[in-house]
Amino acid sequence: MTQASPRGTYLEVSDSLRQKIREGTITEALPSQAKLMSAHGVSRSTIERALAVLKSEGLIESVQGAGWYVAGTGDRRPLVEKVTDLLRAEGVKVGDPFPTEKELCEKFGASRTAVRSAIAQMAGQGLIGKGATRGREVRALPVGQGDRPA
Numbered sequence: 001m002t003q004a005s006p007r008g009t010y011l012e013v014s015d016s017l018r019q020k021i022r023e024g025t026i027t028e029a030l031p032s033q034a035k036l037m038s039a040h041g042v043s044r045s046t047i048e049r050a051l052a053v054l055k056s057e058g059l060i061e062s063v064q065g066a067g068w069y070v071a072g073t074g075d076r077r078p079l080v081e082k083v084t085d086l087l088r089a090e091g092v093k094v095g096d097p098f099p100t101e102k103e104l105c106e107k108f109g110a111s112r113t114a115v116r117s118a119i120a121q122m123a124g125q126g127l128i129g130k131g132a133t134r135g136r137e138v139r140a141l142p143v144g145q146g147d148r149p150a
Contacts, residue, residue, distance in 0.1 A: 010049035013040050017054060021070055029109050030060065030068040065114050079110055080118040087127060087142050098128045098136040 013036070020026045031039070036047045051068055054060045061071050065079050075082060083104060086092070099107070104115045119136070122128045131137035 009040075009042055010046045011053065013042060013046060013050035014053040016040070017050065018057075018059060021054075021059060026070060028070055028073040029066075030070070032067065032109075032111060034111075065117070066110065078118075079108060079114050080121045082108055083115075083118045084122060084127065084142055087138060092138060092141065094138050094140060096138045097131060098138055100135065 033044055033047050037044055051060065055062065058071055060068050062068055063076050101112055101115050105112055126140050127142060128136050129139045
């Protein structure tokens, strides 16, 4: 958006997002606020106002720690639960390498801050930790998979 609109730039952004949702260009998770800011050339407050309009219409909903979604779509569990599910995958063993922050951001479409928070929670639970090399490794499997702790 290069010029200020008499209608309100945030309304133009909300119109653009509404159209993408209706056309099926956006079907589940909306892009991050940073990506929306870049795509529309506007400030975070403008994006927040545009999202608030769509939320008030019932078109989108916010999931804390996961982002904005088209209403009625997507996995609404907290990111830490989704990341923990990686340890429940078949064949995962204690000592296996754990994905990098970058890989987790890409896989879940989450911010690095959200991924770091999930990793910290998992480390606090003793599920992952620093590996022998630079990366992280699986230290324990979530209860419910494999051998349960005694």
